[in-house]
Amino acid sequence: MTVAAAVLVSVYAGRAGAQDWRSASREPVGLAPDPALHRGPIVQVYGARTWGWRGHFGSHTWIAVKPAAAEAYTVYEVIGWKLRWSDSALSVTQREPDARWYGNAPELLAEQRGAGAAGLIARIEKAVSEYPHAREYSAWPGPNSNTFTAWVTRAVPELKVDFPPTAIGKDYLADRVLDSAPSGSGFQFSLKGLLALTASGVEGLELSVLGLTFGINPFDPALKLPVVGRLGPLR
Incomplete structure (x- = not known):
């Protein structure tokens, strides 16, 4: 029972306490460098x-970029309810990149800084x-927010993003059956995200059903499970 309780605590750590999305926190959690202090x-x-x-069951993912000397981050993400009044679910805003997602604390999945990041930003913008x-x-x-993020990270494999197993939609390939893994490395076989097999040096081995x-990742030791998420050392 002690082990089970510990797992449940890890699942719900950082989860929203607010009952209403309108009052849920969107405060940053301190994972993004201050643009005023980090000019690169x-x-x-x-x-x-x-x-x-x-x-x-699910997670939302997004990408943030800050070009050299920029005073703010640009955040790229897909938000489904935007389609209620717009013809595009794609959101491009300047906001705190590490803000809580309606109360839930974000996890930093990948980061690049310095000269190497400059070239990646142009490729990210092109993929977007x-x-x-x-x-x-x-x-x-899918397609949803994770489908979008995976589309971009496939185009920028240098980011080496290992998506959480709760990122439903990352395996959605529309009419394609074969592609690289969401990280942009290895390979993936997917039937519209309903059945998918992924193998790469970033994700390890994953099987997705509905x-x-x-999954299991021997390269960055972790066990991946629905609901629970990723079990392994902190990244």
Whole structure:
């Protein structure tokens, strides 16, 4: 029982306490360098559990970039409810990149700083502009926010993003069956995200069934499970 309790605590650590999304915290958690103090280019990839009951199963991911000497971060993400009044779910804003996602604390999935980040920013912007599903959204099995982030990270494998197993939609390939893994390395076989097999030096080995991901990563030791998420050393 002690082990089970510890696992449950790890699952819900940082989860939202607010009952209403309108009052849920969007405060930053201190993972993003202050642009006023860090003038060089920065790229960051974040993930956080979604709001409400969906957060038991799913996460939302996004990408933040700050070119050299920029005074703010630009955050790229897909937000499904934008389609209620707009013809695109793609959101491009200047906001705190490490803000809580409606109460839930974000996890920093990848980061690049300095000269190497400058070239990545241009490629990220190009991939964002070419995202093919901006006018459609489906929380399950995709395309959704994680489909978008995976689209970008496939184009920028230097980021080496190992998505949390709760990032439902990362395996959605639309009409394609074979592609690189979401990290941009290795390979992935996927049937519209409903059944997917992924193998790479970044993700390890993953099997996704109906959006539920099971996996093991021997390269960055971790066990990946639905609901629970990633079990392993802190990244």
